[in-house]
Amino acid sequence: MNNLHINLNELTNPSRVLKQTKSLTDSGIVKKLYISGLYKDGLDENYIYDDGRELKRFPLRSRKLSKNFFVQIFKYLEYCFKVYQFYKDKNIGMVNIHTLGLLPLGLFLKYMYKAILVYDTHELESETNGKKGFRKKLGKWMEKSLIKHVDMTLVVSESIADWYAKEYNIRRPSVIMNAPNKRELKVNNHFRENLGIRDNQIILLYQGGLMSGRGINLILDAFKARIDDKVVVVFMGYGGLEQDIKSAANTYHNIFFFPAVPPHIVLEYTSSADLGISLIEKTCLSYYFCMPNKLFEYAMAGLPVLVSNMKDMSELVVRNNMGAVVSDFSASGISQAVDNFLDQDLTNMKKNAYQVACDNAWEVQEQKMLAAYKNMFEQKGIN
Known part of the structure; x- marks a missing residue:
């Protein structure tokens, strides 16, 4: 199947996303993998990592507008529309979202593309630094409402997995820690x-x-x-x-x-x-x-x-x-x-x-991640 990974940033240092996507293509779990992000001056709008993975950064007409809450919603909707339009003919069979803010888009694409939806969290998404007041309550409500429609959730620590399982009464997510690849121990200067x-x-x-x-x-x-x-x-x-x-x-x-x-x-x-x-x-x-x-x-x-x-x-x-x-x-x-x-x-x-x-190197995390995907496919009857 073809796989789409959607991000709400410029992907200037996407180490976790790149490790995960390479593991997915190298294993043969996905055939073609697309990565979506936001465009910023000085960055490549299009970039090909290898035969299986390509990146698209979307420029937004609204990007230079203010950071007012309602203006931010307009920016979000512009991004969602561009992502949907660009990938609708790419035969996407699985969508991965990498932040809480993308849950509505992920759910929309799940049904429009008839795809599997993976919520690939990078932290405890509704309890992050600086999130408070109305925005925190909105995020918590949105996550609680939508997470049960996700086909698989991945998290980065054991306590976060416990929290999601208890807080939302869902199956305990798989823990895939953000660790580097194994390397020989050597000293530099x-x-x-x-x-x-x-x-x-x-x-x-x-x-x-x-x-x-x-x-x-x-x-x-x-x-x-x-x-x-x-x-x-x-x-x-x-x-x-x-x-x-x-x-x-x-x-x-x-x-x-x-x-x-x-x-x-x-x-x-x-x-x-x-x-x-x-x-x-x-x-x-x-x-x-x-x-x-x-x-x-x-x-x-x-x-x-x-x-x-x-x-x-x-x-x-x-x-x-x-x-x-x-x-x-x-x-x-x-x-x-x-x-x-x-x-x-x-x-x-x-x-x-x-x-x-x-x-705990990525080679170990990779096997845990691939096992989680295979288990999900088996439960859905996907070969």
Whole structure:
């Protein structure tokens, strides 16, 4: 069958979508796979990944209008219309939506295309950071109303699977974690070579989106207050807090900024650090239940990790002795946690982290995902 994956973003760094779609085409589960997203200046409107997968970014006439709620609805409807029109003759047999906002479109296409509908969540969709008030209530109502019409739901952590099953009284979704492909454990030195960091300094790496809710300001405050430079922090990524980090890096000798690198080489840079840090803040239930792909990227590079006490993430770290959990979520608490971390057996933690990464690598997640699809097809009598 032909498969359509629909997204409500520009797909500038679609690592999870690309891994999933490649697995689906390589396995032969789908014949032709289409990926849909939003167009933005500077990006390719059309892109062919390989013989089985092609991307279409749709330009919207309404894109430059205001972000007023009702204007946003108009933009959404324009996108939905374009997606429906473009793919209606492509013999789509399965539609995958990758965010809560696309549930109405997904359900519409399910019946118009007579297709299977897969709700492929990237987080706890109705409980995300910044979602509140009327929009949160609307999203929750929409998800609760429509999710029972979905043929299969996929989630990224065990707690999120439990939540969906209990909250909506549905069959427990399959858990497909966003982990990198397995790679040989090797060490690189890109940060020291490019940033002038000494060999005797320990590099603590923050890798990912530079935005609120990730403990970035606390990490900055912690390192601004540190007296020695035995441990330095490198921020690698992009986002709204990038300028704050660059300003701090220009002032403090133990803070560094490194721009984001393409997904296919990111682990080459991750393996240039000594420790990883992921301080997700409990600003929403989705964050509390999260299992970040960055955690597995650190681990696949053999980095012991320092994490906040988010449920699934901290339990994984403690259970496998692959790092430490920050108990005092303040600048001074983070600084103390860094110092305490250095007193641990980091060699053993490095080994444990890499083993956890291999045990949960995409090759493992891929088999779980393909099994979920095959089970769904069997239940529907599809060969």
